[in-house]
Amino acid sequence: MSESSISRLTRRVTAMDWRTALMIVVALLGVGVLVLLLANLRTADVQRQAALARQSDSYEIMVLAQGFAATAARAEATLGRYVVAGERAVGRDYVEEWNRAGRQLGVLQRRVQGNRDQAARSARLRQAYDARGLELAEVAQNTNFGRNEAAYAYFNEARRSPHLAALSRETGAIFDNERALLRRHTDQTRITAIDAAAETRNLAIFGVLLAFGAIALGWLNLRAIRDRAAAAAEADAQRARSVELEAAVAAATAGLQAEARERIAAEEKLRQVQKMEAVGQLTGGIAHDFNNMLAVVLGGLELARRNLPDGATDALRHLDNAGEGANRAAALTRQLLGFARSEALTPEAIEPTELVAGMSVLLDRTLGDGITIETRSEGTRWHVWADRVQLENALLNLAVNARDAMDGRGTMVIASGHVALDGETDGDCAPGDYVSIAVSDTGTGMTPEVMNRVFEPFFTTKPVGKGTGLGLSQIFGFVRQSGGAVRIESTLGAGTTVTMLLPCHAADAVAATAPERVAPRAQLDRGLDILLVEDDPRVLSATLAALEELGHRPIACPDPLAAPRIVAGLRALDLIMTDVLMPGQTGPEMIAGLEPQLDRVAVLYVTGYAGEAEQDRFAGRPVLRKPFTLVALEQALADAIASQAPADTVTP
DSSP states (O other): OOHHHHHHHHHHHHHHHHHHHHHHHHHHHHHHHHHHHHHHHHHHHHHHHHHHHHHHHHHHHHHHHHHHHHHHHHHHHHHHHHHHHOOHHHHHHHHHHHHHHHHHHHHHHHHTTTOHHHHHHHHHHHHHHHHHHHHHHHHHHHHHTTOHHHHHHHHHHHHTOHHHHHHHHHHHHHHHHHHHHHHHHHHHHHHHHHHHHHHHHHHHHHHHHHHHHHHHHHHHHHHHHHHHOHHHHHHHHHHHHHHHHHHHHHHHHHHHHHHHHHHHHHHHHHHHHHHHHHHHHHHHHHHHHHHHHHHHHHHHHHHHHHTOOTTOHHHHHHHHHHHHHHHHHHHHHHHHHHHTTOBOOOEEEEOHHHHHHHTHHHHHHHHOTTEEEEEEESOSOOEEEEEHHHHHHHHHHHHHHHHHHTTTOEEEEEEEEEEEEOSSSOTTSOSEEEEEEEEEOOSOOOOHHHHTTTTSTTOOOSOTTSOOSOHHHHHHHHHHHTTOEEEEEEETTTEEEEEEEEEEESOOHHHHHOOOOOSOSSOOSSOOEEEEEOSOHHHHHHHHHHHHHTTOEEEEESOGGGHHHHHHTOSOOOEEEEESSOSSSOHHHHHHHHGGGOSSOEEEEEESOBOGGGGGGGTTOOEEESSOOHHHHHHHHHHHHHTSOOGGGSOO
């Protein structure tokens, strides 16, 4: 071989060596960029999770602060009723409400221990709570021993106590501080996300540049190989380009398909949420109109029954059947309002064993024949103080989840019992006695990753269209608002147990099953001059007839805007009976405008649709729910007149 040939071969090998070395460097840089991208994404995710955890803590502290303030306010209101009524049962309710406020304050103090300022505020709040408790205990003790005048004096003095202002001030300070912390955490999360996105973008740009560099080096290598073997190099190049193009097309197609699936899932979830919202609004509106119609039907049936001649047994039987059907329709309407969240729901003493037994038929029909239900109870001595409808819905949701986890076939166990917590074994619950209601299944179980997210709103492991992901989050909110907690134990492939812990209530079986008092709380000894404000002409006519049947002197007003003119022209007026929702002006708005014209005139609100948000608009005045009977109407009128007592006897 000639010297020139050897020289050319040496130069070619040398050129290929530096290209290969450069390719290795570019490849290493690419791997480094990929590692940095993954590390950056991991760091951003960790920071986001930490920020979300801090936000969740702030939300929980704010909810605890508001819950404590609300419970303390209810306790003072209950004490006021005890001072006026003197009933021992009301006094026990006050003690229970005040102690519940103390337990909530204890949970709040544990939650803010990590924040020195908040811990100091909670300590001051505890001092104010203890001092306020001593003041109210003095009032309760005087009432308990029958010293009513001293109790009134202490109660009025307690209303001006600096400890009451300290309770409100420190609770508001804790809430405002957590809200400020929440804003800072939100800002930090946003800044972290922006920084992570910027770093990711820079790394991606660098990666693209490296890719272009790698392509350029590959092209140079291909040229070198083509110089040595043009035909083979060209074939290899074409084959490589073909493979790369196919891979790019496959990747792009897979990306488009994944994006399309995600978009379809998001649209389906949005449609589900919108559908439930629309169903709730539609249900509430239908129930409102249905209550108006039922008010006319029930009123007419009662008037017809009262005016039947003696011996008309057949007509009376038909009227009774019609009345039973109307009452069943009214019960259905109350259920519709509860579903639409438009009915004010109230707590009561509930015995868990009785609750589960009462739901047995509903559970059997809902879950199907493939599910075997076993119930276990430690006795009927323990009660909970909760909303029965919400508790039944929570138990039904857990049962449906258990059925789905078992794919419609298996054994489900519903167990109730008693759990005593000392405050050290469970940081989410205050120390005390709790009723446990547990639902266990023999289904597929859950992984730790799924268990960590089961209470997140809209998180679900069910197929699209099979669930909204709101069931467990609603149960979590209900139980936490009731002062309890939810626990989940699950083993993959062995089943899941969900346990609701609710604070015990001081009630016994006799008190829980005692019949309600049907006698009116107050009675009327004369006919009343009543202004009746109702926009529905059928309801207006039926209510006028009912008032006249009871011996009163009603005056019709079909338009709330005309009420001031009618009131100005009346010589005597004892009571205004008004609907709540009317076109042009609501009942509370009308009463507020009439206040200057009213001198010791009682007010009775009538409604078939008034949710919890409406309650504080009634200013403590009585509310009569549609549809109503003549007995209920008479009792409501008596209560409205009784509520217009002299100022020195009105409960604060």
